[in-house]
Amino acid sequence: MSLVNILIQTIFSQNFIFMRFLGLCPFFGLTNDMDSSIGMGGAVTFVTVMASVVSYFVYYFVLIPFGVEYLQTIAFILTIAVFVQLVEIYLKKMIPNLYKVMGIYLPLITTNCMILGVTLINIQEGYSLLETIFFAFGSSVGFTLAMVLMTAVRIRMGDSNIPAFFKGAPIVFIAASFIAIAFMGLQGLGG
Amino acid sequence: MKSNFKNLLTKGLIKENPVFVLMLGLCSVLAVSVSVVNALGMTLAFTFVTILSEITISILRKWIPKSLRIPIFIVVIASFVTILQFLLQAYLPSLNKALGIFIPLIVVNCIIIGRIESFASKKPVFESILDGLGISLGYGIAIVCIAIVREILGNGTILGFPILGSSYEPALMFILPPGAFLVIGIEIGIMNHITKKASRKGVAR
Numbered sequence: 001m002s003l004v005n006i007l008i009q010t011i012f013s014q015n016f017i018f019m020r021f022l023g024l025c026p027f028f029g030l031t032n033d034m035d036s037s038i039g040m041g042g043a044v045t046f047v048t049v050m051a052s053v054v055s056y057f058v059y060y061f062v063l064i065p066f067g068v069e070y071l072q073t074i075a076f077i078l079t080i081a082v083f084v085q086l087v088e089i090y091l092k093k094m095i096p097n098l099y100k101v102m103g104i105y106l107p108l109i110t111t112n113c114m115i116l117g118v119t120l121i122n123i124q125e126g127y128s129l130l131e132t133i134f135f136a137f138g139s140s141v142g143f144t145l146a147m148v149l150m151t152a153v154r155i156r157m158g159d160s161n162i163p164a165f166f167k168g169a170p171i172v173f174i175a176a177s178f179i180a181i182a183f184m185g186l187q188g189l190g191g
Numbered sequence: 192m193k194s195n196f197k198n199l200l201t202k203g204l205i206k207e208n209p210v211f212v213l214m215l216g217l218c219s220v221l222a223v224s225v226s227v228v229n230a231l232g233m234t235l236a237f238t239f240v241t242i243l244s245e246i247t248i249s250i251l252r253k254w255i256p257k258s259l260r261i262p263i264f265i266v267v268i269a270s271f272v273t274i275l276q277f278l279l280q281a282y283l284p285s286l287n288k289a290l291g292i293f294i295p296l297i298v299v300n301c302i303i304i305g306r307i308e309s310f311a312s313k314k315p316v317f318e319s320i321l322d323g324l325g326i327s328l329g330y331g332i333a334i335v336c337i338a339i340v341r342e343i344l345g346n347g348t349i350l351g352f353p354i355l356g357s358s359y360e361p362a363l364m365f366i367l368p369p370g371a372f373l374v375i376g377i378e379i380g381i382m383n384h385i386t387k388k389a390s391r392k393g394v395a396r
Binding site for chain 1: 214215217218219221222261262265266269270272273276277292295296298299300301304364367368369370371372373375376377379380383384
């Protein structure tokens with residue numbers, strides 16, 4: 001599969017949130033205002049790409065030579081946890097301003113199922129290192145796009161009069177359903 | 192004491208339902224609820240991991256240092272998920288294939304980490320088992336409720352048996368992702384409506 005196709009697929013036609021149902025916790029929990037959804041998107045992009053690269057090396061240069069491929073789930077979640085910790089320490093020391101903005105989201109990222117999902121799919125599909133990077137980047141861009149779209153919808157919804165039955169969580173899910181229908185229209189894009 | 196045990200078992204069903212009320216672990220719920228069989232399989236897998244990890248953490252709770260607890264929880268959960276993967280591959284390969292990536296993703300299911308952090312790491316073994324059972328029941332009820340609606344409307348069947356007759360044209364949308372969001376949205380709405388009505392009655396009394 002060409003790299004451009006991977007990008008288009010992961011951002012639009014196979015969008016991780018609307019089509020694959022991964023990473024829904026921040027999608028419903030953190031889409032109240034634009035700043036936090038973009039901040040979360042940026043943090044997730046960074047961690048996903050880095051964790052995918054590291055887990056690629058862990059899988060092909062540690063797990064396979066030792067014949068313990070079945071440990072991949074444990075190895076990857078530890079990789080992600082260690083990586084999130086490192087990012088946190090680095091940002092705290094070197095870029096305190098960015099740390100202040102991203103700080104609260106960082107621990108949440110460890111249990112974002114999209115990241116573990118991306119690393120596992122990379123191995124499942126047998127992607128090369130370059131494809132891995134593109135897949136990870138595309139899926140996090142797709143995640144950020146979904147976050148921003150949902151935030152915009154929720155901000156507009158704040159001004160409208162919603163029937164009492166749908167107030168709160170139900171209307172958010174139903175809005176997500178309609179956005180997902182729009183994304184269905186992009187099915188088949190990118191091969 | 193007995194009512195306390197009963198409370199542990201039943202609180203996950205409605206009052207603290209992990210999916211409909213706390214809205215945790217949504218990824219697997221929405222993705223797997225395409226058919227009732229998958230939903231039941233996922234519930235079994237979830238129950239296995241939840242109860243065994245709660246027991247393990249509850250036994251080890253006195254020796255786990257506070258600052259290292261989250262990594263230890265994750266490693267314990269991940270070990271049981273790996274065991275589960277082996278068992279499924281050996282005995283239920285078709286279910287393993289249907290659930291796919293959502294089996295390894297039980298590791299990052301927020302419900303399990305949440306229960307361990309707030310319950311099993313503080314309470315004795317027996318209560319932890321009850322808590323694990325209760326929370327798994329709540330999870331199972333939620334996922335099966337969604338799956339029943341999706342399978343009937345989207346496929347005209349339940350557990351694979353056609354029930355709506357051959358004249359029914361399946362609404363494909365309910366099998367596809369948008370249907371999942373729609374069904375869970377409406378079911379949470381119904382749930383809120385019922386609990387609100389019940390609490391209003393309680394106030395009036």
